[in-house]
Amino acid sequence: MQSASEQVAAAIAGELRLMDPGVRTSRAQAAQLLDPDFVEVGASGRRWTYAEMLAALPEMQGGAEDGPRYEASGMAGVLLAPGLVHLTYETAFGDERARRSSIWRRAHEGADWRLLYHQGTPVRGD
Template identity: 60%
Template sequence: MDGATDDVSQAIAGELQLMDPAVRASRERAGQLLDPEFVEVGGSGRRWTYEAMLAELPDHPGSSADAPCFEPSRMSGVLLAPGLVHLTFETMLGERRTRHSSIWRREDGTTAWRMYYHQATLVPPGVD
């Protein structure tokens, strides 16, 4: 596996971990995957910061093993620059379909990839 493919694979692995209810319910585990400068624009239009996301993530949909979990599809990524990966994908959470774009970065001298930015857009019923 070449470096770019390996980097994209590691970012995808991190993204999938963030969809795991056990990770979402744990401030410590989720905090290891989110960059301290993390920002998200959610499907609701709300802007989330690192601290706000970690505080509320356990109560978000997809954070309980007893409720519907995220079902990702069409996940792909590209290495934008050394230490910077852009992922795009879709998820289903129950009947709710969402398109996602995230940027993962790795700080120089580390092996840990962290989500730096995330955008979610709800897909209305009937839209391809």
């Protein structure tokens, strides 16, 4: 069984993969990282489902190999229960900043870690 720090590290690795342009533009790769029960409340306030996110992700910002990318900072995680990790961090994309919260789960030992829930909240200047 993975230790708490290994589980948090696995969730962080998955979160960072989702910011990679190659993953963002590949529905197959993104589908491996999103839980079938995935829900997101985006920084815009829109609620996204698994199917909606897979359909839209290739066209969303941060997907161009030669374009701007999300810059993550302050990423930290806590193990809520075995196989369930909560991450918090901030992103910058150009002049846009957001505080983010993600919940990653692993259905059983040996299964892939998948993003279950994500929320982004715009930061309008502190």
